[in-house]
Amino acid sequence: MGKFYKLFSTVFLASAVHLAFAQQIKLSKDVEHALTLVDTAQIKADITYLADDKLKGRAPGTKGFQMAVDYVIEQLKALDVKPAGENNTWLQQVKLxxxxxxxxxxxxxxxxxxxxxxxxxxxxxxxxxxxxxxxxxxxxxxxxxxxxxxxxxxxxxxxxxxxxxxxxxxxxxxxxxxxxxxxxxxxxxxxxxxxxxxxxxxxxxxxxxxxxxxxxxxxxxxxxxxxxxxxxxxxxxxxxxxxxxxxxxxxxxxxxxxxxxxxxxxxxxxxxxxxxxxxxxxxxxxxxxxxDIISYNVVGKIEGSDSELKKTYIVHSAHLDHLGIGTPVKGDSIYNGAHDNASGVASVLSIAKIYQNIKVKPKRSMLLVLLTGEELGDLGSGYFAKHPTVPAGSMVADVNTDMPTIIAPLLSITALGAEHSSMMNQVNEAAGYLGLSVEPDPEPKQARFTRSDQYSFVLQGIPAIHVKYGSKTADGKNNLNDMVAVWRAKYYHKPQDDINGIFDFGAGKKYAQLNFLIGYLIAQDPQKPVWNTGDIFEVK
Incomplete structure (x- = not known):
């Protein structure tokens, strides 16, 4: 690790942890109550369905992926989300x-x-x-x-x-x-x-x-x-x-x-x-x-309350696809993708549940986008970011959820990409409200910032983040990375990533609350997120 990164990490950690606990936000009782309604049983139910063997790993273009599409559309309808895909439908066609x-x-x-x-x-x-x-x-x-x-x-x-x-x-x-x-x-x-x-x-x-x-x-x-x-x-x-x-x-x-x-x-x-x-x-x-294979992104909308700002959007994204059927491991060939990324989809649906119970919606509108082709190279998000189903230039931020790895209590986080834009402010405020500390990337060699759908939005000039776990553990050893490494070796991109694996649904609830709050705070701010001056991603 170079001196530049060591210095960056030290400064980032000190400032982020301080801000996370120094800036206490005030929410309306309406929003506070809605946050409590995130249901761990529903998170489990969503993951259980999407990772069921009958969906056969949700590979794009398959019947199993279509079953996943149909499921999330029905859930979004029940949560009072409106369609925002092509031609007033829920879908955006993606030709793979x-x-x-x-x-x-x-x-x-x-x-x-x-x-x-x-x-x-x-x-x-x-x-x-x-x-x-x-x-x-x-x-x-x-x-x-x-x-x-x-x-x-x-x-x-x-x-x-x-x-x-x-x-x-x-x-x-x-x-x-x-x-x-x-x-x-x-x-x-x-x-x-x-x-x-x-x-x-x-x-x-x-x-x-x-x-x-x-x-x-x-x-x-x-x-x-x-x-x-x-x-x-x-x-x-x-x-x-x-x-x-x-x-x-x-x-x-x-x-x-x-x-x-x-x-x-x-x-x-x-x-x-x-x-x-x-x-x-x-x-x-x-x-x-x-x-050529036809697949789909699913796009829903929650309209904002401000007559002008509602024309702009905060995106909550998660990929719906996984690897389908592949090489058998211990006699199982269905790559169910429970953590990757049924858990992320369940988190977005939980965010929709929070909004359903808020009477006064935020000033900006929200897009809930369940994406295809992430496992193929962030392809569905790449297409959506480049060809959105809302007016070009109207998306101001993306908060992505991909495999939050809900296997232990969530006590600290790292917000991949937040250090590049003003979204760091909302990350710190939301984390502080939930009692979470904010840390720099604990696994820099994994190159996680460019390995999921938020990167597609970044490439189009849209500030974006991907929240992952930090290192903090309840026993004070603060070695969650070690636990995740053991988990990853057994479950990641293997058929064993099904509902019978390791889960902490309470952590799933906190992830949903956190990502909701980040998006909500951005949606309430009259100033849209901006890249830091001179940043590598700043649109010149």
Whole structure:
């Protein structure tokens, strides 16, 4: 951990904990009473239904996912939420494209007989079915260009018309959310395109890792005009190649140029770029073919009370999908997704329950959005954030709930992304009201800020947060992270994540109350959330 992050963490923790207990908000008796009506039995019932075997893991495009859609719509109707999808319905159609490759060939100067799948992979192109490209290579470090943060892998490097070779990572001085953003493939592809590159190849620095398996297809979202709307493997027609090479080949390319993976890795970690052109050309050809699947986002609305501010929206989001049926683990092949993310959906429904019992609604309106395709790369949220079913520019904040991990009492939190905007104020106020302390990200290496749906809103310039557990425990050991690590190893993305696992429904109630309060406080504020001045996400 770098000095910058240590300093950031210390300052953030001290100020956040102080504010969380110093700023006591005052709520009307109406709102105070409504908060108490969050029902742990209903949270359990919602999770139980959504994680039932009969929904078969809620994979997008399946009958099980449709059952989940029908369930949440009926719940929202009963909670007096109004439809806010396309054409006055509850739904927004999302066209998912599953893309595959065939006839893939990559040759590099001086490296004969490269084997697809072992030495390299090429991701499918969701828009262009045939690609043939010959270009020289350039090593562009992490593929990051952030001069305002004092780091730019592209400084002095000409990559126009070239394929850039990139390592996954970020300098130690970057905070966890900044690192997660800059090393995200969406951002890496975008930066490469802005500098004129025609391809990106990710290089493995782990001698024990295997290249990704693309044989089952890679998903993107297609726009109505047939172009790519959202993808984690595609940015533009200009960047025709996105692939990866293994450790052995990458190491060989570096050694041939008098460099090594350990030395370059160490240099980049200190914040010193190590970019250079390679005397190597790549010849790439491949074809892509597709399967299209129709899925849906569910969108509901609670109208605000102010004649003007009600035209703007706070979004409460959670993904409805999970992994469907997959490789059996201990004889079970249904990936039920009880924690991930039936619990998050149950939390949003609990927020709707609170609003049902508030007579005077907040000034701004609320959108409750249950999303498809999160497990495929935040695809449903990416499409909704880019093509909302409400007027463009009317969404002012997103409060996302994804796998809150309700396995122990909730005593402290970390609000991923809050440090980037004025939403930190509402987080502190809401946490203080509920007696929760606020901590920095306890697991910065997990890159959690960019691994869920809030990131899609951030990419569209909308301040967003994702509240997760902190480290505090009732016994004072404050090692909840250790407990979560054990839980994660047994349950995360496994069939064992069903209703028979570990749950603390009281923690689920507190999560719902907290996220409601954050959204409610933002909705009551005449000033919409803004990015911090000079922040990496500030819309220039």
């Amino acid at each position: 494209r599953k893309a595959f490759t065939k006839d893939v060939v990559l040759t590099l100067t001086g490296q004969p007989d490269l084997k697809a799948g072992a030495d390299y992979i090429i991701y499918p192109n969701p828009e262009l079915p045939k690609i043939r490209l010959n270009a020289s290579l350039a090593f562009a470090g992490y593929g990051i260009s952030e001069p305002s943060l004092g780091y730019d892998d592209y400084d002095g490097l000409d990559v126009k018309g070239k394929i850039v070779l990139v390592m996954r990572g970020a300098p130690d001085k970057f905070s966890s959310s900044v690192a997660a953003h800059t090393m995200n493939t969406t951002q890496i592809l975008k930066v490469a395109a802005e500098h004129g590159a025609v391809g990106v190849i990710m290089a493995s620095t782990d001698s024990t890792s295997r290249l990704p398996n693309t044989s089952r297809g890679i998903f993107s979202v297609m726009d109505k005009d047939g172009s790519v709307a959202v993808s984690r493997i595609y940015y533009s027609k200009q960047v025709g190649i996105f692939g990866a090479i293994g450790y052995k080949l990458f190491n060989l390319l570096l050694l041939n140029n008098g460099k090594s993976i350990p030395s370059i890795s160490a240099q980049l970690k200190t914040g010193q770029p190590a970019s250079f052109s390679l005397p190597v050309s790549a010849d790439v050809s491949y074809s892509s073919f597709y399967q």
